Each structure stands twice: as C-alpha cells, then as structure tokens.
Amino acid sequence: MLADHSDSSLDLSVYEPSTPYQDRLAAMKDYKHDTPDSMSEDLCTPSSLASSANYVNLQLTAHNCPVPLKFVNADEEEACKIVNGFLRLLSDKQSDAQERQELTNTIKRLKFELETTKSTLTMQTQKLAEAHRQIDQEASKRTAVAKSLSTEEKRHKATQSELQKAKINLQTIKTQYAHEVKKHELDNAKIKERLQKTMDERYEQNGDIIKMSSPMDKAGALFGPPKPNHAAKTEDLHKAMLQKSIERENQVIRDNKLLRLVLYDLHSALKSMLEGQTRQYHQIMDLDGDSPDLVKFRIPMELGGAQLKEAVLDLIAKLKEEWDIQIVRRQAYTEEEVKEKDMTIERLTQDLDEVFATLEQVQDDFDTKTEAYLKFAQGSFFDTIAHNHHMDISSDDIIPPEVEDETKALRKLQKQIREERQNLTEAAIKLGEDRTQLMNERRAFEQQQQSHQTLVVLDELSNTER
Known part of the structure; x- marks a missing residue:
C-alpha cells in the first residue's frame, strides 16, 4: 500500500536489489503487455521486490510523482502485485506517449501535404481557366475571320462580274443612243437640204427664195424638183x-x-438605305434637303437638271463618307496574323491537355490523402495495426481538437472546389452569350459590306457618265 508523504520510516537506500538494475531495465524493454502471454508474466517476485520497488519509485519520480512507494509490514505477494500493477501502468503510459507522438507527427505531415495540395490545385485551376478563355477567344476570332474572308471574296467576285456586265451594257446603250441620234440628225439634214433645194428650183423663176427651218416641210428633196403630175406622190x-x-x-x-x-x-x-444605316449605328445625318420628288424628275433637264445632278452627287458623297467611317471602325486581320493565331491555338490546346493530365493526377492524390485523413479523423486509422489493443482513454484523446479543425478545413476546401466548378459552368454560359453577340456584329458587318458594294457601283456609274 501507499504510505503518507510525511512518513519516512522506510529508507529506500536499505533495499539491496538481488538483480542488477540494468538487467531489470532490459527485462522491462522486453516486456509486452498487449499479448496474453506477456500479460501473465510478472516481473516482480518476492525475491526481487526491493529492486522492483526501487525501479518503480524512480519511474514515479521521473513522472513528477512526489510520493514514493513504500511498503510497511506488507505481505510480499500483495506488494509484488502492487508493483506489477504499477509496472504495467508505466508501460501503458509510455506506449500512450509514443502513440500520441506518432499521431502528432502524422497530423503535422498531413497538414503540410494538404496545404501543398491546396496551393497546387489553386494554381492549376487558374491556369486551366486562363487556357480555356484564351482557346475560346482565339477559336472565335479565327472562325469569324475565316467566314468573313470567304464571304468577302465571294461577294467581291460577284460584284466585279456584275460591275463588268453593267459597264458593257451601259457602253452599248450609249453607243446605240449616239448612233441613233447621229443617224436622225443626218436624216433631218438631208431632208432639209433636199426640200430647200426643191423649193429654190421651183420658185427660182419668181426670184423668191424660201429657206425651210421647220421639220414639218420635209418632203420633195428626195426626188428632186416637184413636177405638176407628181403632186399626189x-x-x-x-x-x-x-x-x-x-x-x-x-x-x-x-x-x-x-x-x-x-x-x-x-x-x-x-437614301432609304443610308437612313437605315445611320439609324442603326446611332449617327445623325441631315438628309431632309436631298429629297426631290417624282415631279422634279419629270421636268425638262434645262429647268431642273442641275439641281437633280447636285442632289444625286451629294447623296453619293454622303454614302462615301459613311463607308469611310465604317472602314475605319473595321478591324482587319492579315494572313500572317491568322497563321499566328492558329499556332497560338494549337499551343494552348497542348498546354490544356497537359493541365488536364496534371489536374487529374493531383485530384487522385488529393482523394487518396483525403480518404486517409478522414479515416484517421473517424478513429479507424489504426484498426489494421492493433486489433486487440484497448486503451482506457477518454473520447477527447481519440479525436484531438487539431483533427477536428483539419476536418473542417478539408470540408471547406471541398466546398470551394464545388463553387469553382460552378463558376466555370457560369463562365461557359457567358461565353455562349458572347458568341451570340459576335454573330450579331458579323451580320451588321455584312450589311456594311452591302452598302459598300452599292457605293462602288454608283461611283463607277458616275465616273462613266462623266
């Protein structure tokens, strides 16, 4: 039994251990309390009671126990049982301290690995998002440029063909009109000359010479001077x-x-096309003064020809001004820029594949470590190591506060990953909306191209008339 702290009747120095201290210490190292055989083996015997009690007192003093173990008139068998109990308690405490140290080291290592994994995952996620954005932007630009280039080439060829045909037709019409006018003038001159000659010869005897200037008297000159018997003809x-x-x-x-x-x-x-174009792009252009009605187009050219010509030329000038504005706004891509963007897209695609592979590997490592960490947090981490080990400790010792904090941090990290995935989905939806907007802008650009083609045709017609 344990004596009182003030009781010093037993001097421990009088105990002479029958077995050397080092031998007893070696025997303690070989002692295993977690197996049935070792549990049944007692280190303290009546013959070694003094040395065992001395060893127990030294261990108690090392563990800050101020009261030494003393046996006063006690039965040796009972004293050996007490000493063996203390030896088992000391062995269990030492084992608990070692296991606690191992658990602490494991927690620190897992914490460091978790922080490293967090930083790696964040960096790779940012790289992946940036690569996605660049690939989508470059692909959209490439598609838009390719379609615009193909459409413009086709329309340019069609416009050139139509313009060539229009030039040929206009030149033919002008030639025919000039030929007809010249022919009519020659016919009128010949008829006038013959009529004048006929009248001169007919009235020569009277000394009267009449010069015909009216086209109503176009006769006779084709067949020479009239004869009395040819009046009907x-x-x-x-x-x-x-x-x-x-x-x-x-x-x-x-x-x-x-x-x-x-x-x-x-x-x-x-005029209608120009008004619609300026209204679409929120431009202000005064066209009210350039609206001659149909009546002005029907009056003789001597009266209103100059005003009509000025109105048409003014409208053409405004069309040119509008087209110059649209040309300045337009962003053209050269063939070298298109090739460079293709190479950039290919490089970004390769980088994206590498990022996907790295992300998959990091995700696998993260899942494995998370599973081990959660298993440890639930208290089943050492189930496969010591199935028969039973420790009489409280529930607070099984799951330390550090483990609970790390579990919360891990769940928070999983929640952040889910939020980032949701953000990526929303970004993809926004990208689709941006593509729709780009399609609308392309249609507006095609309308501008139509206006340009019309302006070129009018310019060519104006130059041809001049």
Missing part, C-alpha cells in the same frame, strides 16, 4: 416622213421617261 411622201418623225420622237420620249423613273427609284433606294 409628194403629199404622200410628206405624210410618211411626218409619221416616221413622230414615231421616233415618241420613242425618245418614252425612253427618257423610263430613264427618269429608274433614276428616281435609284435615288430613293440609296
């Missing part, structure tokens, strides 16, 4: 020539009217 000739002149005059009037209507329709269409 001369009248028929006058009627035929008059009818032919009237028909040609009506044809010229119809052609002139048709050309005026075409010019009016062209002017109205260009």
Whole structure:
C-alpha cells in the first residue's frame, strides 16, 4: 500500500536489489503487455521486490510523482502485485506517449501535404481557366475571320462580274443612243437640204427664195424638183416622213421617261438605305434637303437638271463618307496574323491537355490523402495495426481538437472546389452569350459590306457618265 508523504520510516537506500538494475531495465524493454502471454508474466517476485520497488519509485519520480512507494509490514505477494500493477501502468503510459507522438507527427505531415495540395490545385485551376478563355477567344476570332474572308471574296467576285456586265451594257446603250441620234440628225439634214433645194428650183423663176427651218416641210428633196403630175406622190411622201418623225420622237420620249423613273427609284433606294444605316449605328445625318420628288424628275433637264445632278452627287458623297467611317471602325486581320493565331491555338490546346493530365493526377492524390485523413479523423486509422489493443482513454484523446479543425478545413476546401466548378459552368454560359453577340456584329458587318458594294457601283456609274 501507499504510505503518507510525511512518513519516512522506510529508507529506500536499505533495499539491496538481488538483480542488477540494468538487467531489470532490459527485462522491462522486453516486456509486452498487449499479448496474453506477456500479460501473465510478472516481473516482480518476492525475491526481487526491493529492486522492483526501487525501479518503480524512480519511474514515479521521473513522472513528477512526489510520493514514493513504500511498503510497511506488507505481505510480499500483495506488494509484488502492487508493483506489477504499477509496472504495467508505466508501460501503458509510455506506449500512450509514443502513440500520441506518432499521431502528432502524422497530423503535422498531413497538414503540410494538404496545404501543398491546396496551393497546387489553386494554381492549376487558374491556369486551366486562363487556357480555356484564351482557346475560346482565339477559336472565335479565327472562325469569324475565316467566314468573313470567304464571304468577302465571294461577294467581291460577284460584284466585279456584275460591275463588268453593267459597264458593257451601259457602253452599248450609249453607243446605240449616239448612233441613233447621229443617224436622225443626218436624216433631218438631208431632208432639209433636199426640200430647200426643191423649193429654190421651183420658185427660182419668181426670184423668191424660201429657206425651210421647220421639220414639218420635209418632203420633195428626195426626188428632186416637184413636177405638176407628181403632186399626189409628194403629199404622200410628206405624210410618211411626218409619221416616221413622230414615231421616233415618241420613242425618245418614252425612253427618257423610263430613264427618269429608274433614276428616281435609284435615288430613293440609296437614301432609304443610308437612313437605315445611320439609324442603326446611332449617327445623325441631315438628309431632309436631298429629297426631290417624282415631279422634279419629270421636268425638262434645262429647268431642273442641275439641281437633280447636285442632289444625286451629294447623296453619293454622303454614302462615301459613311463607308469611310465604317472602314475605319473595321478591324482587319492579315494572313500572317491568322497563321499566328492558329499556332497560338494549337499551343494552348497542348498546354490544356497537359493541365488536364496534371489536374487529374493531383485530384487522385488529393482523394487518396483525403480518404486517409478522414479515416484517421473517424478513429479507424489504426484498426489494421492493433486489433486487440484497448486503451482506457477518454473520447477527447481519440479525436484531438487539431483533427477536428483539419476536418473542417478539408470540408471547406471541398466546398470551394464545388463553387469553382460552378463558376466555370457560369463562365461557359457567358461565353455562349458572347458568341451570340459576335454573330450579331458579323451580320451588321455584312450589311456594311452591302452598302459598300452599292457605293462602288454608283461611283463607277458616275465616273462613266462623266
């Protein structure tokens, strides 16, 4: 039994151990309390009671126990049982201290690995997001440039072909018109000359010379001086020539009217197109003063030709101004830039594959370490190491506060990863919306190209007329 602290009747120095101290210490090292055989083996015997008690007192003093173990008139068997109990308690405490130290070291190591994994995962996630953004941007730009280039080439070829045809047709019409006008002038001159000659010869005897200036008296000169017996034929000739002149005059009037209507329709269409273009891009352009009605297109050219010409040329100038503004806004890509962007896309694709592989490896390592960490946090980490080991410790010793904190931190990290994945999904949705906006801008650009083609055609027509 344990004596009181003030009781010093037993001097420990009188105990002479029958077994050397080092031998007893070696025997303690070989002692195993976690197996049935070692549990049944007692280190303290009646013959070694003094040395065992001395060893126990030394261990108690080392563990800051102020009261030494003393046996006063005690039974040796009972004293040996007490000493053996203390030896087992000391061995269990030493084993608990070693296991606690191992657990502490394991927690520190897992904490360091967790921080390293967090930083690596964050860095790789940022690189992956940046690579995704760059690849999507470059792919969108490349697709838009390729489509725009192909469309512009086709339209350019079609416009050149139509313009060439229009030039040929216009030149043919001009040539035919000039030929017809010249032919009519020659016919009128010949008829006038013959009529004048006929009248001169007919009235020469009276000394009167009449010079015809009216196209109504276009006769006789084709067949020389009239004869009395040819009066009916001369009248028929006058009627035929008059009818032919009237028909040609009506044809010229119809052609002139048709050309005026075409010019009016062209002017109205260009004006409407220019107003729509400026309204679409929120520009302000004064077009109210350039709106001649259909009546002004029907009056003779001697009266309003200059005003009509000025209005048409002013409209063409405004179209040129609008197109120059759109050309300045337009961003063109050269062939070298397109090739460079293709190489950049290919390089980013390779980097993205490497990032995916690294992310997958990091994720596997992270899952493995997380599983081990959670297993340790739940108290089953050492189940496969010591199945029969039972420690009489409290629940606070099984799961230290550090383990609970690390578990919370791990769950928080998992929550952050889920949020980052959600952010990536939202970014993909936003990217789709940006692509839709780019498609709308491309359609607006195509409308600008149509305006440019119309402006080029009008410019060519204006230069041809001049």
